[in-house]
Amino acid sequence: xxxxxxxxxxxxxxxxxxxxxxxxxxxxxxxxxxxxxxxxxxxxxxxxxxxxxxxxxxxxxxxxxxxxxxxxxxxxxxxxxxxxxxxxxxxxxxxxxxxxxxxxxxxxxxxxx
Amino acid sequence: xxxxxxxxxxxxxxxxxxxxxxxxxxxxxxxxxxxxxxxxxxxxxxxxxxxxxxxxxxxxxxxxxxxxxxxxxxxxxxxxxxxxxxxxxxxxxxxxxxxxxxxxxxxxxxxxxx
Numbered sequence: 001x002x003x004x005x006x007x008x009x010x011x012x013x014x015x016x017x018x019x020x021x022x023x024x025x026x027x028x029x030x031x032x033x034x035x036x037x038x039x040x041x042x043x044x045x046x047x048x049x050x051x052x053x054x055x056x057x058x059x060x061x062x063x064x065x066x067x068x069x070x071x072x073x074x075x076x077x078x079x080x081x082x083x084x085x086x087x088x089x090x091x092x093x094x095x096x097x098x099x100x101x102x103x104x105x106x107x108x109x110x111x112x113x
Numbered sequence: 114x115x116x117x118x119x120x121x122x123x124x125x126x127x128x129x130x131x132x133x134x135x136x137x138x139x140x141x142x143x144x145x146x147x148x149x150x151x152x153x154x155x156x157x158x159x160x161x162x163x164x165x166x167x168x169x170x171x172x173x174x175x176x177x178x179x180x181x182x183x184x185x186x187x188x189x190x191x192x193x194x195x196x197x198x199x200x201x202x203x204x205x206x207x208x209x210x211x212x213x214x215x216x217x218x219x220x221x222x223x224x225x226x227x
Contacts, residue, residue, distance in 0.1 A: 031206065031208065031209075033206060040219070041219075042201075042216070042217045042218065042219040042220065043157075043201070043203075043217040044216075044217075045207070048206070048207055050208060050209035051209070054209070056207070056209070058207070059216070090156055090157075092206070094206055101159045101162070102147075102149075102157075102159060102206055104156035104157050104158070105156060106155075106156055107155075107156050
């Protein structure tokens with residue numbers, strides 16, 4: 001079974017903190033993605049990575065950065081957490097564009113207070 | 114930004130009935146679509162994808178794509194209470210050099226009543 005694992009299921013952080021969300025996949029997938037999901041707004045792409053050290057901005061990269069030092073791990077960083085970053089964060093991976101199935105992690109519900 | 118639109122529902126059907134879920138999209142260049150199911154509090158999981166015009170069947174599920182009308186649908190036959198979930202119509206995920214700004218549908222909430 002493919003496994004995409006996010007480091008935390010629930011997180012509570014304070015405004016201004018630097019927050020790290022970690023995602024690890026165990027299937028040697030090329031592409032990894034970070035989304036956030038909010039009621040009424042759906043899934044929105046923050047960043048994605050198609051190779052180690054390679055990244056591209058998604059729809060809403062502001063206030064976020066990412067790191068992919070190893071193929072299996074893709075980290076999302078909130079540089080200075082704000083209350084409007086309270087959300088469900090979903091990590092996903094896919095093998096290649098020709099194999100389109102996206103495997104999602106269990107999600108991290110982040111609350112910024 | 115190019116969008117995928119869905120009726121948010123809720124769509125309520127009796128057990129054993131056919132549930133019909135629809136979405137429209139604005140990008141004529143879109144070649145394929147994906148249907149994900151998301152249970153409350155859980156992550157999306159892929160149930161169907163379709164590349165070409167016409168129908169694709171997998172068990173109780175049939176996906177339909179009409180590129181001329183820019184319309185995608187998912188039929189669930191013999192609906193079961195376990196099918197109660199939100200169904201997301203999604204464009205392909207972006208790839209290197211093809212970061213097409215396609216927005217996911219918000220999802221249709223389906224309730225199957227015993």
